[in-house]
Amino acid sequence: TSTNYSPSFAYSIGLTKTYNHPEIICFGFSNRLGHEILNDVAEIIKNGEIIKSGIIYTEIFKDSRATFLKVDKRNIRDYFGAGLNYYDDEEFNALQLIWTDRNDKFPWEDNFEEEFVFKQPLLDRNAEFKFNEEKNLATFTTRQWLEDLKPILRVVHDEDGDWQFLTGDQMPEDIKLVALEELIKRDETLNEIFDLEYNEEADRDFIGGKWTRNKMENDQED
Template identity: 65%
Template sequence: HLIINDVANLIKNGEKITSYQDYDDQFFKESRAQFLPVDFRNIDDYFGGALNYYQHNKFSALQLVWTDRNDKFPWEDGYQEEFIYDQPLLDRNADFKFREAKNLGVFTTRQCLEFNQPILRVVHDHDGDWQFLTGNQEPEDIRLVALEQMILIDSSLNEVFDLDYGQTAERDSINNSWQITNLDE
């Protein structure tokens, strides 16, 4: 709330917020910050309060992004890798919403890869592993691929990018909505 109040005070004092401009030490001690325009495809996933207020998603938004301990932004070389997924960049990444690396190894099925069968079940295991399943696989059908490959096969998988550890999402067909449950249920 303090940061939002600092931004509001700037605006009250007649300053204009400018995208992609460095704001040095104005919001964080010894740290730069920038405002990035949010890609409209990320609005539904991150702006629940505004969606409830406006009752639609046709509004613009800015994201305040700050530097790490080395004064590097997430898109700059040398940014601390441990923080890379803690601050998703909403001006980009709408085609690949997962916070994990694109080359993360995930499990899928031979039926998906070889016969284009749809993914009907997604599991985010307690240990962080991802499984993208067709529902008719046997243990010998399991394949290891890069996470990005799954999104290229089926971009609707982006709808479940925020599954917590120990959750699963299921749908009856590729045209149906995902139903999310806990693995322990």
């Protein structure tokens, strides 16, 4: 699955049931290649090897290293939709396959290539801040949120990538700039729309309420 905003990813279904082994997820490949890689890893497991987190593997990719991270359970629901259905919402563990850049560097190593940073979010961490962007990204919110502690009820992800977190009662003069992290620190439920697409908006009635997502109408005429 891939979109203009969210990175592509593929994952296994059935490793837990068949081999009592964590499911595997990987990011950043085409749908076909992603599933080919998963099949290769499944063959390793089928042959009796248990994949472990933190170990360096050299047999998965021809000329580069790979490793695996244990997926934080708080991140599983965001990515394993079909897997959750398969296991009838029973809990299962998962490992994320991590690949290196063209210089064989992992994302946490010095000089990892910047263009690949958002192609494989690291699912062993960041459960408290799920957005792809930097924590200090300047985002638009309202004076009412900042000063009156009113809840964010509407979120807009502009086609140019800007984020707006709105209380719904703001006027143009009420718009303020804050770091994205400040919004999430006050209200972690905003993580629920971390994958809101470009030119998409989401609305809710109260904090913890169900988000309704809509593609924004482009009402600008040429």
